[in-house]
Amino acid sequence: MGRRNSILDPRTKLLLVFMEAVFVLATAGGERLYVLRVIFTILPFVLLITSRNYKTCITGIIVLIGVTLLERFVFPMLTGMLSYMLLTVITIVTRFLPAVLMGTYVIRTTKVSEFKSAMEKMHVPDELTIPLCVMFRFFPTVKEEMDSIRAAMRMRGISFGGGKVSEMLEYRLVPMMSCSAKIGEELSAAALTRGFGISRKRTNICRIGFGVFDYIILLFCAGTIIFWISGVMI
Amino acid sequence: MIRFDNVSFAYSANSKANSLNNITLHIEKGECVLLAGASGCGKSTLLRLLNGLIPEFYEGKRTGRIFIEGRAVEGRGIYDMVGKIGTVFQNPRSQFFNVDTTSELAFGCENLALPEKQILERIDSTVKSFDIEKLMGRSIFELSGGEKQKIACASVDVLEPDVILLDEPSANMDYDGMINLRQVIKVWKKHGKTVLIAEHRMNFVWDIADRVILLEQGRIKEELNREQMDNFTEADCRKYSLRGLRQIKPEEVELGNNNILIYKTGNEENADTNAALGKENVTDQKSNDNIILLCDFSYAYKGEKELFHISSMDISENKVTAIIGTNGAGKTTFLECLCGIRRCRGTMKWHGKGYKGKQRIKQVFMVMQDPNHQLFAESVLDEVLISMKDEDEERAKDILAEMDLLEFADRHPMSLSGGQKQRVAIACAIASECPILLLDEPTSGLDYRHMLEVSDILTRLKASGKTIITVTHDTEFIEQCCDEIRSLDNLAG
Numbered sequence: 001m002g003r004r005n006s007i008l009d010p011r012t013k014l015l016l017v018f019m020e021a022v023f024v025l026a027t028a029g030g031e032r033l034y035v036l037r038v039i040f041t042i043l044p045f046v047l048l049i050t051s052r053n054y055k056t057c058i059t060g061i062i063v064l065i066g067v068t069l070l071e072r073f074v075f076p077m078l079t080g081m082l083s084y085m086l087l088t089v090i091t092i093v094t095r096f097l098p099a100v101l102m103g104t105y106v107i108r109t110t111k112v113s114e115f116k117s118a119m120e121k122m123h124v125p126d127e128l129t130i131p132l133c134v135m136f137r138f139f140p141t142v143k144e145e146m147d148s149i150r151a152a153m154r155m156r157g158i159s160f161g162g163g164k165v166s167e168m169l170e171y172r173l174v175p176m177m178s179c180s181a182k183i184g185e186e187l188s189a190a191a192l193t194r195g196f197g198i199s200r201k202r203t204n205i206c207r208i209g210f211g212v213f214d215y216i217i218l219l220f221c222a223g224t225i226i227f228w229i230s231g232v233m234i
Numbered sequence: 235m236i237r238f239d240n241v242s243f244a245y246s247a248n249s250k251a252n253s254l255n256n257i258t259l260h261i262e263k264g265e266c267v268l269l270a271g272a273s274g275c276g277k278s279t280l281l282r283l284l285n286g287l288i289p290e291f292y293e294g295k296r297t298g299r300i301f302i303e304g305r306a307v308e309g310r311g312i313y314d315m316v317g318k319i320g321t322v323f324q325n326p327r328s329q330f331f332n333v334d335t336t337s338e339l340a341f342g343c344e345n346l347a348l349p350e351k352q353i354l355e356r357i358d359s360t361v362k363s364f365d366i367e368k369l370m371g372r373s374i375f376e377l378s379g380g381e382k383q384k385i386a387c388a389s390v391d392v393l394e395p396d397v398i399l400l401d402e403p404s405a406n407m408d409y410d411g412m413i414n415l416r417q418v419i420k421v422w423k424k425h426g427k428t429v430l431i432a433e434h435r436m437n438f439v440w441d442i443a444d445r446v447i448l449l450e451q452g453r454i455k456e457e458l459n460r461e462q463m464d465n466f467t468e469a470d471c472r473k474y475s476l477r478g479l480r481q482i483k484p485e486e487v488e489l490g491n492n493n494i495l496i497y498k499t500g501n502e503e504n505a506d507t508n509a510a511l512g513k514e515n516v517t518d519q520k521s522n523d524n525i526i527l528l529c530d531f532s533y534a535y536k537g538e539k540e541l542f543h544i545s546s547m548d549i550s551e552n553k554v555t556a557i558i559g560t561n562g563a564g565k566t567t568f569l570e571c572l573c574g575i576r577r578c579r580g581t582m583k584w585h586g587k588g589y590k591g592k593q594r595i596k597q598v599f600m601v602m603q604d605p606n607h608q609l610f611a612e613s614v615l616d617e618v619l620i621s622m623k624d625e626d627e628e629r630a631k632d633i634l635a636e637m638d639l640l641e642f643a644d645r646h647p648m649s650l651s652g653g654q655k656q657r658v659a660i661a662c663a664i665a666s667e668c669p670i671l672l673l674d675e676p677t678s679g680l681d682y683r684h685m686l687e688v689s690d691i692l693t694r695l696k697a698s699g700k701t702i703i704t705v706t707h708d709t710e711f712i713e714q715c716c717d718e719i720r721s722l723d724n725l726a727g
Contacts, residue, residue, distance in 0.1 A: 113340070
């Protein structure tokens with residue numbers, strides 16, 4: 001119970017996902033915030049290392065370096081259509097990757113009960129928290145289902161080769177949805193019989209709370225937002 | 235403690251047929267009652283009426299009255315039963331809300347807003363009485379099926395309910411898992427809990443239950459007290475179409491030819507012993523050429539040690555071979571490797587040819603444990619057609635007729651029952667003309683009649699020349715239709 005598998009409080013993590021989305025994905029603040037954006041791009045990698053998700057971290061770094069190299073060396077040599085295509089790829093990867101990695105970090109290091117506790121401390125209503133908790137629990141299950149379905153398709157010789165894309169999508173989605181619905185139903189039944197969502201203040205034995213790292217990151221985020229707003233005002 | 239007064243019930247989804255008919259029943263405090271009967275006899279419905287899932291979660295129409303500790307259940311919801319009635323469900327995969335075991339145990343108490351100190355005390359005492367110190371603080375995904383079910387029981391126990399309901403708790407479990415479950419139920423009995431168990435494979439609780447209620451099509455067919463239970467024979471089981479009562483380990487099944495080979499998994503050092511074992515056997519059987527030889531099969535999840543390493547295993551052609559082993563020994567993974575959908579090391583040698591990895595896909599067809607994963611088409615007929623090399627509707631219809639599915643040819647596969655889906659998957663296997671058929675626990679959660687159906691199908695397929703390999707924990711099923719046994723035994727277990 002005392003064992004915490006990440007150095008940050010769930011609330012800080014949620015704020016970071018938000019920050020990544022606003023400043024890196026949507027590039028709020030433009031050129032003026034360039035340095036801060038670089039820091040926000042690096043941050044998810046550091047966090048992944050602290051939580052020992054080395055493989056994801058290294059894969060991410062390789063992709064990022066690859067794209068940067070393309071941007072530096074290949075892009076200037078291209079013209080016309082190709083250069084546009086490459087630019088699109090580069091922009092999508094550099095903008096989305098940090099947010100995706102941050103999301104991965106949050107999902108991998110946050111327990112459902114920690115998340116619930118954090119949402120309660122922020123006085124988020126149960127109507128919103130409970131579905132989000134269920135989703136949290138659901139991601140790994142859906143992934144497992146997807147893997148089995150993909151394997152089955154390979155075995156039955158159904159691949160993206162000949163058929164129509166829409167058909168392929170249907171083949172994949174129909175079994176996945178029916179499996180997920182069944183698991184969702186069983187999961188809800190099991191949770192309900194143990195009083196999940198009973199209208200009382202829930203206790204939580206997992207301790208969440210702000211530590212040194214949380215304060216550093218909160219200060220940094222606050223600084224970024226103030227700097228951004230001051231730029232907009234002027 | 236619990237009283238049913240002339241209770242009938244019909245689900246809204248299927249309002250024509252009553253799931254329960256005129257049930258009158260009285261269960262004393264501290265009794266351990268076994269509910270037995272074929273699938274669809276109303277066992278689960280009876281439990282759902284008690285824990286409040288009916289009518290809140292599953293809607294339907296109920297007549298008659300139900301009392302728990304003298305209070306009628308009308309107007310009391312699921313939440314009123316929390317802490318009074320606890321339920322253990324069938325599928326360990328889908329009854330956990332948390333990813334780690336300790337949070338899972340705390341979950342129910344947290345919902346009831348008990349003070350933290352009390353929660354920790356309760357967890358402590360449950361962990362002691364269930365003897366599960368080793369399982370605390372671990373990820374749910376690392377546990378075997380039996381261990382998961384133990385955690386599920388423990389997470390019900392921390393709520394300190396007076397009544398505990400178990401809804402087919404052993405469906406996905408191996409022999410050891412069932413023994414574990416038996417231990418847990420004994421603990422509950424000792425603590426004076428009232429326990430209701432709905433179960434097909436009742437052998438592991440037969441001697442600890444106080445009473446058996448046999449249900450048939452929603453009615454109580456017979457009630458047996460302890461004395462009558464002691465005189466209940468295997469022949470009586472057959473008469474009522476129930477699963478047998480003997481507790482036999484799968485590896486101790488007598489098949490007459492004593493053809494059991496044990497392959498150690500999970501440890502590389504044992505590769506040598508396996509090699510020796512395998513070789514010996516190959517020389518034995520060299521006289522008949524009809525074997526499929528599996529050489530150097532090994533698999534490891536990314537970044538983990540080897541799950542299994544089989545230097546050499548022989549499978550007899552045109553026979554039904556059962557692969558047994560504890561939960562977590564890697565049996566399912568082994569099947570996936572064998573049919574070529576999971577990349578691994580290993581070669582399958584057969585009729586002088588070697589098949590590696592994906593080359594096996596054309597030779598081997600696997601019927602998965604959950605057939606939902608492998609049915610994609612819009613109708614049963616299409617499903618069979620896309621499995622064929624050259625689509626031939628006549629032939630497809632023949633196959634469907636053979637599998638007793640012709641009347642469902644135009645139905646969507648997802649609208650069928652579990653057993654029918656399984657038969658569709660087998661029909662696809664026949665259509666694919668793969669000579670080797672793999673089945674992953676085809677009889678888990680099946681009652682006696684459905685188990686016999688599956689073994690009949692396998693016997694027929696064997697007669698038509700197929701080689702069948704099935705992973706199973708089901709002793710009765712092995713006795714019914716398997717010719718040989720191979721055991722993948724996990725050393726850690």
